[in-house]
Amino acid sequence: MIRRSVFLSVVSVALLSISSFADAAETTTRFDPRGTEFGNLVIASVTDLDFMQPLISAFQQSNPGVAVTYIEDTSNNLDASVSSACSDRVFYADLVISSSIAQQVRLVNGGCARVIGSPVLSSLPDWAQWRGELIGLTYEPAVMVYNKAAFEEDGPPRSRFDLIDLMRQSGKLNGRIATYDIEDSGVGYLFAFQDSTExxxxxxxxxxxxxxxxxxxxCSSEVIDRVADGRAFIGYNVLGSYALSRAENDPRIGVILPSDYTLVLARAGYIPREARDATAARAFLELALSPQGRAILDGETRLLTPLSGPAALARLSDDDELTLRPIPLSPALLVSLDRAKRVRFLSQWRKSVTPPSP
Structure with missing residues (x-):
């Protein structure tokens, strides 16, 4: 999951974490300070370290005395950890960043966050912030990834309508479609629920x-790996940041922003109520949305930002009428987490995507 960097002293420890959804490895990585240590910023996130490391490096350039501890986990495991810490009123992290934004809104709504109190909020669009406590840091489309060799003759589906037609009219995609396990992935569940309402x-x-x-x-990486090596021909609702970054270095895959509509996710961050170093956490958020931070997020990582993302995606798309639908950070997201609705939604999903027993 993580490539070791040679320019920083990094200590990584894999810890076994068990959730009610799945077993997964929680990985903790420490970046030593570049000067005399007087602080330690603890970031808990679902974002692959490779994508966050450039921001961490830039942060430590400006704050050489601050060590950074990066805790990486799956979205549902992370939500369970920070929810427990909030309930018990104990420290877990100074900053929580997750793509599972419905869970983030629930935590903030439950009083688990503190006011960020930064002028950077005024630069963000209304949909990318909530209550002064939760802010959107990225601008990531939900895309389709395809194996170029598999669609060399007829070209890939460009919309959901095209994909549905292809699934109905031929056996080409039988056993060749990959997507999130929406029971295991918070962002996968969010995208699926949004699809059902959109x-x-x-x-x-x-x-x-x-x-x-x-x-x-x-995870997105598993879906992309299968599409790249041909075990799958189509990956549906994959996070565009991972897909676009991978496609730049892997000629086997292509990326499509669906022409009917493209959901856009702002990976959101908040400072927990029990944060030990809220000042460093605030500085990290401000860096992410500064010109320097935007240049990093718009670069190799392709995470983009709510400030630069729309123009960047327009340049990447062949569609002159690209329909981007950002998912607002708002209490409306809590509907997807309603227990009864979730049970019904997952029941519908299982009945539809699970083949009947012979």
Missing amino acids: ASTWGRLIEGFGRNSVATFC
Whole structure:
């Protein structure tokens, strides 16, 4: 998951973490200070360290006396850890960053965060901040990834309508579609729930997934790996940051922003109520949205930002009428976490995508 960097002293320890959803490795990585240590910023996140390391490096250049401890986990495991810490009123991290924004809103709504109190909030669009306590740091589309060799003759589907037609009209995609396991992945569940409310194609889409024996995975990287080596031809609802970054260095895969609409996620951060170093956490958030931070996020990581993302995606797309639909950070997201709704939604998903027993 993590490539070791040679220019920093990094100590990584894999800790076994068990959640009710799945077993996964929580990884803790320490970046030693570049001067005399007088602080330690603890960041808990679901973001792959490779994508965050440039920001961490820039932060330590400006704050050489601050060590950074980076805790990386899956979205559901992270949510369980920070929820428990909030409930028990104990320290877990100084800054929490997650792509599972519905869970982030729930935590902030439950009083687990403190006011960020930074002028950087005034630069953000309204949809990318909530209550002065939760802010969107990135601008990441939900994309389709495809294996170029598999679609060399006819070209890949460009919309959900195209994908549904392809799943119905041929056996080409049977066993060759990959997407999130929405019971295991917080962001996968969020994208699926948003799909179900955004478009009339949802029922036909998951029916097609079931008929074509869709394979599901916890993480974007697993889906992209399968598409790259040809075990899958299409990866659906993959985080665009990971897909675009991978596609730049892997000629086997292509990336599509669906032409009917493209959901956009702002990976959100908040400072926990029990943070030990809220000042350093605030400085990190301010860096991420500063010109320097935006240059980093718009660069190799392709995480983009709410300030620069729309123009960047327009340049990347062949569609002159690209329909981008950012998911607002608001209490409306809590609907997807309602226990009864979640049970019904996951039941519908299982019935549709799980082949019946013989």
